[in-house]
Amino acid sequence: MDLGSRLNATVSGTPDGPPIVFVHGFGCGQDIWRHVAPAFEADHRVVLFDLPGSGKADPATYDPTRHDSLDGYRDDVAAVLDELDLRSVVLVGHSVSAMTGVLVQLARPDLVGRLVLVAPSARYVDDGSYVGGFGEADIEDLLELMGRNHLGWQDPLATMVAGPDQHESKAELEDMFCRTRPEVAEQFAAVTFRGDNRDDLAHVTVPTLVLQSRHDAVAPLSAGEYVATEVPDAVLDVIETQGHCPQLSAPAETVVAIRRFLAVGA
Numbered sequence: 582m583d584l585g586s587r588l589n590a591t592v593s594g595t596p597d598g599p600p601i602v603f604v605h606g607f608g609c610g611q612d613i614w615r616h617v618a619p620a621f622e623a624d625h626r627v628v629l630f631d632l633p634g635s636g637k638a639d640p641a642t643y644d645p646t647r648h649d650s651l652d653g654y655r656d657d658v659a660a661v662l663d664e665l666d667l668r669s670v671v672l673v674g675h676s677v678s679a680m681t682g683v684l685v686q687l688a689r690p691d692l693v694g695r696l697v698l699v700a701p702s703a704r705y706v707d708d709g710s711y712v713g714g715f716g717e718a719d720i721e722d723l724l725e726l727m728g729r730n731h732l733g734w735q736d737p738l739a740t741m742v743a744g745p746d747q748h749e750s751k752a753e754l755e756d757m758f759c760r761t762r763p764e765v766a767e768q769f770a771a772v773t774f775r776g777d778n779r780d781d782l783a784h785v786t787v788p789t790l791v792l793q794s795r796h797d798a799v800a801p802l803s804a805g806e807y808v809a810t811e812v813p814d815a816v817l818d819v820i821e822t823q824g825h826c827p828q829l830s831a832p833a834e835t836v837v838a839i840r841r842f843l844a845v846g847a
Contacts, residue, residue, distance in 0.1 A: 583664050584642070584657065584660050584661055584664060585630060585661045585664045585665060587638065587639040587641070587642050588630040588631050588632070588633065588638045588639070588642060588657070588661060589611070589630055589631045589636060589637040589638055590628065590629070590630035590661060590665070591611070591628070591629050591630070592626065592627070592628050592665065593618075593619075593622050593626075593627045594621065594622035594623070594624075594625050594626050594627040595622065595623065595624055595625060595626055596626060597626070598624050598625045598626045599624075599625055599626065599669075599670075599671065600625065600626040600627075600628060600665075600667045600669075600670040600671070601618075601621050601625045601626070601627055601628070601670065601671040601673065602628040602629075602658075602662065602667070602670045602671065602672050602673065603617070603618050603627070603628070603629050603673045603675075604630075604632070604658060604672065604673065604674045604675065604678040604681065604682065605631070605632065605635065605636070605675055605678060606674075606675040606676030606677050606678050606679075606700075606773075607676060607677050607769050607770060607773045608635070608761050608766060608769070608770075609635065609636070609675075610631045610635050610636025610637065610638075611629035611630060611631050611636055612636070613675070613826065613828060613829065614629055614673075614828055616828060616829065616832035617828045617832050617835050617836055617839075620836040620840075621836075621839075625671075626667075628661075628665065628667070628670075630661055632654060632657065632678070633648060633653075633654075633657060634648065634761065634762065634765035634769060635761060635765075635769075640762070642657075643762075643765055645764070645768060648768065648769070648772070649768065649772065650772060651677070651680060651681050651684055651772060651776060651778070652684065654678070654681045655681055655684040655685050655688060658672075658681060658682075658685050659685055659688065659689050659692060662685075662689075662692045663692075667692070668691055668692060668694075669691070669692070669693070669694030670692060670693060670694060670695075671694065671695045671696075671697060671843065672685060672686070672692075672693045672695070672696055672697070673697040673699060673839065674696070674697070674698060674699065674701075675699040675700060675826070675828065676699070676700050676701070676702075676773075676799070676800065676825060677702075677769075677772075677773040677776070679696075679698035679699060679700070679701035679702075679808075680701065680702075680703060680776065680778040680781070682696050682698065683696065683698070683778060683781050683782065683785055683812075684778070684781065686785055686786070686787055687781060687784050687785070690786060690787070693787055694787060695787055695788045695789070695790075695842075695843070696785065696787055696788070696789040696790070696812075697789075697790045697792060697839055697842065698789060698790065698791050698792065698808060698812075699792045699827065699828065699835070700792070700793060700794060700797055700799070700800045700805070700825050700826070700827065701791060701793075701800060701804070701805060701808045702714070702799070702800035702804040702805075702808070703777070703778045703779040703781075703782055703804070703807065703808055703811070704776065704777040704778070704779055704804075705720065705773070705774045705776070705799075705800070705804075706720060706774070706775075706777075711779075711807065712801065712803040712804070713801075713803075713804055714798065714799065714800065714801045714803070714804060715774070720774045720775065723770065723774065724767065724770060724771055724774070727763075727766060727767045727770055728767055741798050741799060741825075742798075742799055742824065742825045742826060744794075744796060744797070744798065744822075744823035744824025744825065744830065745796075745823055746823070747823060747824050747829070747830055749829075750824060750826060750829040750830055753829065779807075779811065782808060782811035782812045783811055783812070783813065785812045785813060785815075786813075788814070788816075788842075788845075789812045789814075789815040789816070790815070790816050790818060790838070790839065790842040791805050791808050791809040791812070791815050791816065791817045791818070792818050792820065792827065792835065792838050792839070793805030793806075793809075793817065793818070793819050793820065794819075794820055794822050794823065794824060794825065794827050794830070794831075795819055795820065795821050795822060795823070796822070796823045796824070797823075797824060797825050798824075798825070799825040800825060802819070805817060805819075816842060816845075818838045818841070818842070820834045820835065820838060821834075822834065
């Protein structure tokens with residue numbers, strides 16, 4: 582069985598349309614795109630899949646050694662695109678997968694024609710004048726909680742990710758987090774929150790949209806602005822919504838923003 586099948590890859594939309602690939606972030610699965618991805622089926626070939634250790638992916642696809650850095654996820658995404666014989670895709674990456682998308686573009690520029698970085702952060706931890714939104718102690722406390730209490734971290738993290746008053750999104754995220762194997766969640770969280778991809782941004786060579794929520798406690802506006810400034814000729818589009826998942830809190834606005842970006846130079 583090929584990797585795409587083992588990662589529950591789904592392909593829909595227009596077979597000969599330009600391909601658009603949606604990649605979810607930490608603790609989620611492809612279902613998080615269900616309010617956005619169908620809006621592109623009329624004129625795009627739409628591809629979704631679950632990352633190793635997430636969603637309905639074959640548990641055997643997750644390798645603690647291979648997935649101890651984003652490079653492992655980068656290679657997974659590239660492998661799925663190769664299996665589907667896709668080139669110059671619009672790669673839409675959410676949260677940590679925004680940086681995975683950057684890494685795919687740098688390693689395999691033939692695969693990616695445009696990047697859409699949804700709620701990205703090149704580094705979640707503050708560093709001098711750089712504001713990532715967390716202190717080192719915040720991250721260590723979260724990882725310690727995840728290691729100590731496998732059933733105690735989902736609620737506070739889901740509340741932070743969803744944003745204030747986003748009760749439906751919070752419940753959905755908490756359910757997704759609870760379905761993630763504890764050892765996978767802990768390691769993927771460490772890879773996510775301890776990562777630093779700031780030096781990679783300047784090497785991106787494709788048109789890029791940074792899509793940012795106005796109020797995001799996980800990847801604050803300052804983080805999105807930094808990514809948009811460092812990626813050459815990137816466009817920043819701020820959606821007036823709360824939380825780290827605009828595809829849940831403001832799906833219509835997310836679709837409009839992506840389509841507006843794709844229309845430029847089309």
